[in-house]
Amino acid sequence: MNKEEQLIMGLRDLYNKIVFLNKFKMEEALKGYKPSEVHCIEYIGKNVEPNVTKLAEYFYMTRSAISKITKKLINKGVIESYQKPDNQKEIYFRLTEKGKEIYKIHEELHKGFHERDKVVFEEISEEQLDIMLNFVEKYNRHLDNKIKKQYKNISHKKSL
Structure with a gap:
């Protein structure tokens, strides 16, 4: 792993x-x-x-x-x-x-x-927290973009 x-x-x-x-x-x-x-x-x-x-x-x-x-x-x-x-x-x-x-x-x-x-x-130090928060924010943005893309594709398929 x-x-x-x-x-x-x-x-x-x-x-x-x-x-x-x-x-x-x-x-x-x-x-x-x-x-x-x-x-x-x-x-x-x-x-x-x-x-x-x-x-x-x-x-x-x-x-x-x-x-x-x-x-x-x-x-x-x-x-x-x-x-x-x-x-x-x-x-x-x-x-x-x-x-x-x-x-x-x-x-x-x-x-x-x-x-x-x-x-x-x-x-946990402030620096460690900042690193973890930065990761969570980046990962959330990535997943938000994937959700928007998937939702857009689903909406588009429904309208066909």
Whole structure:
């Protein structure tokens, strides 16, 4: 296995361990909510004028899949939809008071996870962090370009 493969496998393994360690606390504290719903709540809580299109693009999901999630969240009373007076076409979402509570619980859990893992980051120099961040940014840009190209090709094939 070459170093690139080792890095990809290491990142995948790292991600899986983080998910595994966080899963039980998340499920316990956020009973009744699926991870996709919680992440949708988080996105709505952190972003200005979130709508189905923005959510779908962010999560790399179809607008139909996001519509299903947002309908469930509306039915659970954690988000509500609204329209702007000057744009009756577009539908946006915001958190309800109940949604803000879920958002806060989720944020507190992440603070706890950060505290748990802080010891690792304390051992890493600024220079090392900068190198890793630079790599992640480059890799993300590369994958973004591949996604755009693939999406463009899919869209083009559908129109034929």
